Amino acid sequence: MIKIDYDAKYFNPLHTLDCGQIFRFEPFKEGFLVFSGDRACYVYSDGKKTFVQCEDGDYFYNFFDLARDYAGIVEKAKSYNLPLLSKSAESCSGLRLLNQQKEEMIYSFIISQNNNIPRIKGIISRICGGLGEKREFMGVEYSAFPTTRALAAAGAEFFKNAGCGYRDKFLDETAKRIQGEGIEYLEKLNTCELKRALMGYKGVGAKVADCIALFGFAKRDSFPVDTWIEKIYREDFGGTLTDRNKICDYFLGLFGENSGYMQQYLFYGKRLNL
């Protein structure tokens, strides 16, 4: 077991985990247990330092994006002089974008469409419990995220019973396709090509593709537009467009290569009612 420590001002476990980019974590002792693929870590903060305890330091160092300087990103956010963005970046300066498992992001965000976060977490938890390998970390038993092999073999009925609703067939089809051809070909694509390729999977549209690209492929020049972003666009930017693709282009034009960070500040800040 190793322990990583980091300046708490730019690494807040609650903000990082609660902002909607990850669905597998739970309160534990002074912080949270966080699950990614088949791994787990314990993250907590004393207000000055944030600590990560885990077996695989390299993996979670990258997972929490600890090589990146978030002081500069927070300053960048404030430099736009947009009230919601400035407030959010100020009070959520410890929100970090995670580098998560690609396949886990594909399946998780297919489940996310037209759904709410508590329910998404419940569905994913049941899928992991049913198909994921059982593991143990710090005395707690947990289930790994299922392999594509297991997901492809499960059948649509399993997903239906897990509460996926009409998304059951999307998961079944996508798992079987990935089982057959893998996802390695996605790795060398640029953001635009990747988004287009991801949209070729059943159940993956523009918004879900942007989330997968942002959280799974570290494509920070992505800006997922969901119902909350639409609301922000209307209420905080005075926007009149209704086409989500055009709203996406508007924000990409505004924020460029930092779009993903700004999107998370805006999304989380709005949900916190800042």
Added chain:
DNA sequence: GCCCAGGAGTGCA
């Protein structure tokens, strides 16, 4: 009963 949730597939003009 309604509306909403980190939307997307389908059919039809």
Added chain:
DNA sequence: TGCACTCATGGG
């Protein structure tokens, strides 16, 4: 291409 309609499910 654009646009209405539909798709489970649970909470407020």
